[in-house]
Amino acid sequence: MELKAVVNEKLKKKGYKFTPQRKAILDAVADHKGQHLSSEEIYDIVRVSSPDIGLATVYRTVQLLVDVDVLTKLNLDDGFVRYELCDHSEDQHNHHHLICSECGKIIEVREDLLDSLEQEIEKKYAFLIKDHKLKFFGICETCQKNL
Amino acid sequence: MELKAVVNEKLKKKGYKFTPQRKAILDAVADHKGQHLSSEEIYDIVRVSSPDIGLATVYRTVQLLVDVDVLTKLNLDDGFVRYELCDHSEDQHNHHHLICSECGKIIEVREDLLDSLEQEIEKKYAFLIKDHKLKFFGICETCQKNL
DNA sequence: TTCCTTGCAAACTTTTTGCAGCCTT
DNA sequence: AAGGCTGCAAAAAGTTTGCAAGGAA
Numbered sequence: 569m570e571l572k573a574v575v576n577e578k579l580k581k582k583g584y585k586f587t588p589q590r591k592a593i594l595d596a597v598a599d600h601k602g603q604h605l606s607s608e609e610i611y612d613i614v615r616v617s618s619p620d621i622g623l624a625t626v627y628r629t630v631q632l633l634v635d636v637d638v639l640t641k642l643n644l645d646d647g648f649v650r651y652e653l654c655d656h657s658e659d660q661h662n663h664h665h666l667i668c669s670e671c672g673k674i675i676e677v678r679e680d681l682l683d684s685l686e687q688e689i690e691k692k693y694a695f696l697i698k699d700h701k702l703k704f705f706g707i708c709e710t711c712q713k714n715l
Numbered sequence: 716m717e718l719k720a721v722v723n724e725k726l727k728k729k730g731y732k733f734t735p736q737r738k739a740i741l742d743a744v745a746d747h748k749g750q751h752l753s754s755e756e757i758y759d760i761v762r763v764s765s766p767d768i769g770l771a772t773v774y775r776t777v778q779l780l781v782d783v784d785v786l787t788k789l790n791l792d793d794g795f796v797r798y799e800l801c802d803h804s805e806d807q808h809n810h811h812h813l814i815c816s817e818c819g820k821i822i823e824v825r826e827d828l829l830d831s832l833e834q835e836i837e838k839k840y841a842f843l844i845k846d847h848k849l850k851f852f853g854i855c856e857t858c859q860k861n862l
Numbered sequence: 863t864t865c866c867t868t869g870c871a872a873a874c875t876t877t878t879t880g881c882a883g884c885c886t887t
Numbered sequence: 888a889a890g891g892c893t894g895c896a897a898a899a900a901g902t903t904t905g906c907a908a909g910g911a912a
Contacts, residue, residue: 622869643790666842675840681832693822694856695813702849709841769894774877
């Protein structure tokens with residue numbers, strides 16, 4: 569499996585171990601792509617196959633996986649910090665989210681499309697951009713029809 | 716004062732009162748533009764002139780002011796929800812933030828510059844965009860020089 | 863052995879809620 | 888009088904931490 573090898577290497581490089589608990593947590597996130605899980609939700613998923621895991625371990629592990637650049641945080645203002653796999657495709661930046669204010673659905677936008685804007689900002693503000701987070705709020709196709 | 720009149724009207728329209736506490740909280744935010752205050756910070760500011768105010772009132776009021784579209788939330792992943800005045804200029808959308816990962820400084824970007832991207836997304840995803848939040852992470856001018 | 867890791871429980875922090883009293887209309 | 892609003896205290900909710908035991912190198 570590609571992902572596990574990559575994560576293992578990233579952990580090893582910083583002196584961390586790829587323990588069964590950490591594997592299980594990574595699996596939970598990878599198996600639910602596009603679902604933006606909270607720590608509690610990850611906990612519930614992982615507990616099915618690893619009943620002895622502790623909630624604190626989940627909290628510690630997601631933080632660790634953010635530190636080694638495997639997960640990113642996503643804040644939907646619902647009281648939980650949520651996590652998803654980082655994009656590690658050709659373009660280094662993460663994707664965007666469309667958030668429907670009617671039904672709460674979240675749509676992933678894979679395109680980046682911010683390059684020209686970033687260049688403009690880098691020039692004007694002399695700010696070296698490393699990453700960005702972009703959320704759009706609005707109404708999804710389904711909800712538009714039902715209004 | 717322009718701002719207070721606008722807020723008063725927005726509150727009245729929804730049946731809320733513009734009480735002295737709410738005025739004081741609005742003042743605190745308006746007097747610290749560009750500072751992205753947390754509820755605790757607003758509380759500390761307001762307490763100077765209104766020592767009897769309660770922290771719960773601050774929490775309730777900022778939420779109320781978000782509801783009537785006077786404040787917006789800003790999440791910097793530092794454990795607090797922060798607030799700032801909404802933009803109510805000609806373009807309806809809020810500004811962007813540049814966040815320096817070295818010194819933590821936050822720079823406001825007043826330009827929107829997302830129109831063409833929004834149009835592209837609206838067409839491609841049939842998603843009706845109402846607002847957005849965009850944060851850039853990177854290194855500010857000063858910190859670039861000191862590296 | 864060494865030191866990272868874990869589960870548990872307790873602690874912590876931010877935010878919310880219940881309630882009695884107050885204020886404004 | 889009616890109903891929103893407030894301060895206080897307690898509670899809630901998410902997250903972090905201390906610690907002793909466990910486990911891989």
